[in-house]
């Protein structure tokens with residue numbers, strides 16, 4: 001109980017609770033400098049845990065993300081009820097690790113600007129961001145880009161939605177973000193258009209895919225992809241390449257350690 005509630009806290013990685021975790025209970029001595037803000041990078045992700053005690057879950061957590069979807073268990077799954085529509089006034093930013101679009105948390109008459117409902121619980125979209133190449137894989141196959149939508153319930157539970165992006169036609173919604181990369185005014189986005197039409201998925205319990213690697217995330221990764229043209233894919237790759245990004249801005253797949261992945265994707 002203790003552990004799971006601590007993990008739930010740890011999971012609120014969107015920056016909010018990092019400070020709280022660092023602060024902890026009042027301590028007589030000054031807390032360690034940079035306990036939760038130790039710089040990390042994508043050069044050697046295997047070494048994240050050695051950078052800070054705050055990052056030990058990256059090595060020891062046991063239920064880490066991303067993973068390869070190799071032999072998932074077939075079952076019917078409840079649909080996610082998305083309230084992802086048009087949201088205006090958006091900006092993109094590059095935090096040095098990824099391109100992030102923050103969703104304003106102001107509500108319109110108590111209704112969040114973007115949220116989803118799963119099994120009766122509402123999760124509010126905090127932000128979404130891009131990894132290239134994809135972090136999750138399907139039977140060893142990566143995709144050029146993966147979008148992560150981070151949704152948090154009032155109780156602090158996280159549902160992370162993964163959407164693959166394949167090479168294909170240009171994408172009018174993503175173009176609004178891409179025209180000013182690496183970061184600037186995006187304007188209005190129709191978030192529904194960033195979700196694939198087909199909604200079969202892979203689901204499992206995992207973690208944040210970068211330090212502090214907090215666990216307890218419910219991951220839902222859609223099988224079907226949206227599309228983006230090659231030029232735009234390359235623009236993102238160019239930002240996350242070079243010595244600081246030998247493998248792009250993604251973490252390699254992690255061991256399952258007995259976790260069960262469920263899916264409603266028809267067998268190939």
Ligand SMILES: [Zn+2]
Nearest residue numbers: 129131148209
């Ligand atoms: Zn991510």
